[in-house]
Every structure is written in structure tokens, then in C-alpha cells.
Amino acid sequence: MLSYRPTRPPLEVFRRVFDSPTSVKVCPFIRISIAYMLWEIWKGRNSSRYAGQVMRATEIMRHVTQWLRSTHSLVPNKTKRSRSVCEAFGLWGLHIIPTQTWTTVRSVRWTPPRAGQWKLNVDGASQGNPGSSGGGGILRDSTGCILFAFSNFYNIQTNTVAEAMAIRDGLFLCEEQNITNIVLESDSKVLVDMLRADSCPHWRLKNIWADIMRCRGRITTITHQFREGNQTADALAAHGVRSRRRTVFSFWQDMPLEARGAHRLERLGIPSLRIHRTPLPASPRQWRIAWRRSGVVTIGR
Structure with a gap:
């Protein structure tokens, strides 16, 4: 035995x-x-x-097997x-x-604003959600040249609150320099939808939201961007968490190394690849509909 x-x-x-x-x-x-x-x-x-x-x-194995057979069908799809x-x-x-999943690849790149406009990219970061957090942003013209960039430390916050604080800080800097005609771009779909609706249902954001609304007239367009197309702001937000202080940069050479590299790639128009995996639809017809709506390239299951 x-x-x-x-x-x-x-x-x-x-x-x-x-x-x-x-x-x-x-x-x-x-x-x-x-x-x-x-x-x-x-x-x-x-x-x-x-x-x-x-x-x-x-007998114990028989009981366990019966239970598994009766309950495994309840596992969510x-x-x-x-x-x-x-x-x-x-x-x-x-x-x-x-x-079964299908993998899609989307080409994502930062696009400059039109002539006469300024694009403000912002991002927030939180290590723990809530946890040690920071935010960052960068303002660029139609040629991709930087007017200013910033990073800041926000103590213990959630991702959404940190992102909202980054938007507020970026707009305050624009207000100080009397900049209007701003294209605000963020990778937070929640905040983008809130700004488009001019409505804030979250009580934690009430004070921050009031500051943002005070500068709302300077914004002409609000767009959502994937994280892969917002890498400079993402690097600045991460720098704010690490440095634990507020910093404003007037030249791209003064920015942290990761932010400088991301800014150069974005200004050159070099795309990043966004890889996404989703469950495969049950029927071939559903699969074709999902593929047509996605507008992306499928590289496998």
C-alpha cells in the first residue's frame, strides 16, 4: 500500500x-x-x-462527486x-x-489638437485604490510642443479622485496663464462622461467638481483616450506618487525620463498597441457582429 x-x-x-x-x-x-x-x-x-x-x-468521494455535478453548472459564464x-x-x-476568447489589437496614438487649440492630457494614479496617489498632466499645441507639464502628490485617494484632482490642477494652471480653447483628454471614462453631462453624482468629488466647473468655460472639447494614448500623463502621475511633491515643468527636457520618452513618441505620432481579450460569442453570427463593431484586427483566440 x-x-x-x-x-x-x-x-x-x-x-x-x-x-x-x-x-x-x-x-x-x-x-x-x-x-x-x-x-x-x-x-x-x-x-x-x-x-x-x-x-x-x-463513499466520501461519491458525495463530493454528486455535489460537484449538481453545482458546477452554476459557475457563471x-x-x-x-x-x-x-x-x-x-x-x-x-x-x-x-x-474561449478572441484577442483584438487596436492601434492607439496621441493626436494633436487643431490649430489655435491646446490639448490638456491628464491622468491620476493610486497605489491600492485607495492608496498613495498622484496626478499629472501636459498641455501641448497643434504641433505637439509643450507649454507646461505638472505632477502632484495627493496623499491617500482613489483612482477617480486622483484623476479629478489632476484635471483641476491642469485647469488651474491654464487659468493662471489665461489659456482658453482647451481640448481636455483623459483615460477615465467615468469622469469624461460626468464632464460631458455637467453632472457629478459622487459626493466625494463635490469640492473638486466645483473647482472644475469654475474653469469649465475654458474647455471646448472633452475626449476619452485609452491609456496607451495617454502615456505621458500616465508617467507624470506615477512620478507624482514617487516624488511625493508638486512640480511644474516648463520644458520637456525638465520632465522625468519616462515622461520625456513618452512625449517624444507621441509627438512623432508613433502608435501603441492596445491588446484586449474578450469571451468568444456563442454563435458565428454574434461573432461576426462583434467583429464588425469593434473595427479592430483579430489575431487569434
């Missing part, structure tokens, strides 16, 4: 399983299944010790099901189809 001697105490093994940052957390259903298996083993132990009923391992997870359940006679 084969015997197994664990190299670690059982409690440490289970702690590692439930605290795993990768494989086990891919499918929360696995964690629930492990807990149910332990519960069946515990019930069998108690039945044997206190009721004199012998609970064989095969959006739950990520890797091939290895599906193969593991296949050993129990459960046929779970791996989640």
Missing part, C-alpha cells in the same frame, strides 16, 4: 492554496470545492468517532475557465468547456 508523507503541515498547505495569488484564484469554484471536500471528510470522521458509522473513502481547470474537473466526470 502506497503511503504519502506531506512535506508541509496540512494547515500550511491549505493556507497556501487559499492565499494563492495565481492558479487557484483563476476559478473561485475550485476553492469552494476544496472546502466542501474538507467538510465531507470532517463529517465522515465525526460519524466514525461518535456514531460508530464507518465512512469509507469511496464569465468565470475564467482555463484548460487545466477543466481537465481537473474532467477527472470527476464533469465536462466543463474552457472559456
Whole structure:
């Protein structure tokens, strides 16, 4: 008879399983299944010790298998099901189809404003959400030349609050220099929609929102940009978190190294690739509709 001697105490093994940052957390259903298996083993132990009923391992496995077969269909369709997870359940006679995804690639680039306009790109960063946060932004003309850039530290904030504070700081700098006809660009879809609607439902942003609305007349256009097309502002926001202070830059040479590199690439019009993976639609017709609407290039499943 084969015997197994664990190299670690059982409690440490289970702690590692439930605290795993990768494989086990891919499918929360696995964690629930492990807990149910332990519960069946515990019930069998108690039945044997206190009721004199012998609970064989095969009977425990039968109970666990029945439970898995009755509940695995309840796993949400959006739950990520890797091939290895599906193969593991296949050993129990459960046929779970791996989640099929299609990968799309979109070319994203920063575009300069029209002649006579200024484009203000802003971004916020929070390490922990909420956590140590900062913001940054850059104002450029139609040729891509910088008028100013800034980075700032905002203490403990969420991503949305940090982004709103960055918008406020950027507009305040524009107000100091009497700049109008501004194209405001942000990668926060939430704030862009709020600015377009001139409405702020979040009470945490009320004071910041009042400052932004005071400068609202200087903005002519509000656009949403993907993070890949907002890399200079992203680098400035990260610098604000690291430096833990407020800095205003008048020349691109004064900016942090990461921001200088991103600014040069954006000014040259060099695109970045945005890779996105989405679940594959159930039917070929739905797949064709999704592909046509995306307007992007599909490179695989």
C-alpha cells in the first residue's frame, strides 16, 4: 500500500492554496470545492468517532462527486475557465468547456489638437485604490510642443479622485496663464462622461467638481483616450506618487525620463498597441457582429 508523507503541515498547505495569488484564484469554484471536500471528510470522521458509522473513502468521494455535478453548472459564464481547470474537473466526470476568447489589437496614438487649440492630457494614479496617489498632466499645441507639464502628490485617494484632482490642477494652471480653447483628454471614462453631462453624482468629488466647473468655460472639447494614448500623463502621475511633491515643468527636457520618452513618441505620432481579450460569442453570427463593431484586427483566440 502506497503511503504519502506531506512535506508541509496540512494547515500550511491549505493556507497556501487559499492565499494563492495565481492558479487557484483563476476559478473561485475550485476553492469552494476544496472546502466542501474538507467538510465531507470532517463529517465522515465525526460519524466514525461518535456514531460508530464507518465512512469509507469511496463513499466520501461519491458525495463530493454528486455535489460537484449538481453545482458546477452554476459557475457563471464569465468565470475564467482555463484548460487545466477543466481537465481537473474532467477527472470527476464533469465536462466543463474552457472559456474561449478572441484577442483584438487596436492601434492607439496621441493626436494633436487643431490649430489655435491646446490639448490638456491628464491622468491620476493610486497605489491600492485607495492608496498613495498622484496626478499629472501636459498641455501641448497643434504641433505637439509643450507649454507646461505638472505632477502632484495627493496623499491617500482613489483612482477617480486622483484623476479629478489632476484635471483641476491642469485647469488651474491654464487659468493662471489665461489659456482658453482647451481640448481636455483623459483615460477615465467615468469622469469624461460626468464632464460631458455637467453632472457629478459622487459626493466625494463635490469640492473638486466645483473647482472644475469654475474653469469649465475654458474647455471646448472633452475626449476619452485609452491609456496607451495617454502615456505621458500616465508617467507624470506615477512620478507624482514617487516624488511625493508638486512640480511644474516648463520644458520637456525638465520632465522625468519616462515622461520625456513618452512625449517624444507621441509627438512623432508613433502608435501603441492596445491588446484586449474578450469571451468568444456563442454563435458565428454574434461573432461576426462583434467583429464588425469593434473595427479592430483579430489575431487569434
